Amino acid sequence: MDVALAAGSAWTDPACPVARTVDLIGDRWSLLIIRDAMDGATTFTEFLQRLGIARNILTDRLRKLVEHGILDKSAAADGRRHTYRLTEAGLDLFTAVVALRQWGERHAFAPDESHSVLVDDQGRELPELHPLSRDGAPLSAEASHVRKIA
Amino acid sequence: MDVALAAGSAWTDPACPVARTVDLIGDRWSLLIIRDAMDGATTFTEFLQRLGIARNILTDRLRKLVEHGILDKSAAADGRRHTYRLTEAGLDLFTAVVALRQWGERHAFAPDESHSVLVDDQGRELPELHPLSRDGAPLSAEASHVRKIA
């Protein structure tokens, strides 16, 4: 777990947590790898087949995700496979994945299109996630702002 | 507001809301444009200066975000500027931005590094956002799964 980018790169906006997160997982594939890992994928071949990603790109993304402490790579029990598992930091992306999923459900599908659904262990859909203010009232983007560092 | 990608492109994974969202805003810049729009940026030049993005790329991203119904472009009162404002769908990305921000705060900064902070209109930091199950109990990634469409 390495709180840094690769040597030679730099953060797009070092003081902003949103920008750092985008630098770490904001490409076309990383978040989908994480999505599939959350849904049970563990081996190179599983990710390859589920995603339809090019092999060399998958190799690169898995390596970077391991480097950044989001995935952990270990030898599988059978000796010849490798197992990729989400670390604690990787599992903690669940909130962000759910938020992106729910936005997609609301805005990226036509009314007559169906989509996959995230359900809990009893098969029930999740309630919508929304930011709250400290006192528990719903908080909109307009009612918030970013306090820059000194 | 156009629930579709550009002509000639195709969804990476048409049935998955996470994948569709990534197709729409999952590049290096779109989410940061949205972040700055939420923090008050409205003109081409403002985005350019805040982000340090190349002009042609900004032109392209603003056009796509407008095309996808996330931003709305209009003539400003002074006649020569343009104003970009978040649509309802754009504002609805607030939850996702907050989730990505909070993950970044927890995992993308060393203990001695400081970062900008999102606060409500009374200057208070937001509580952490976490998915809940239908009955209100915290829900982890392990206790959920994706139900694919028929």
Next chain:
DNA sequence: TCCATTAGGTTGCAAAATGCAACCTATCTG
């Protein structure tokens, strides 16, 4: 009125990221 400035682009070209297909090595399995 004329000239500089501001705003919001476009264009050409170089560099980097991505994707495809072929190839490679080690390990099982029959």
Next chain:
DNA sequence: CAGATAGGTTGCATTTTGCAACCTAATGGA
């Protein structure tokens, strides 16, 4: 020992990104 499986690497073409120069229209001040 032959084939299949797993997890890569390599070379090359295509696409995307980034930089810098250029362009046009509108303003604003001397």
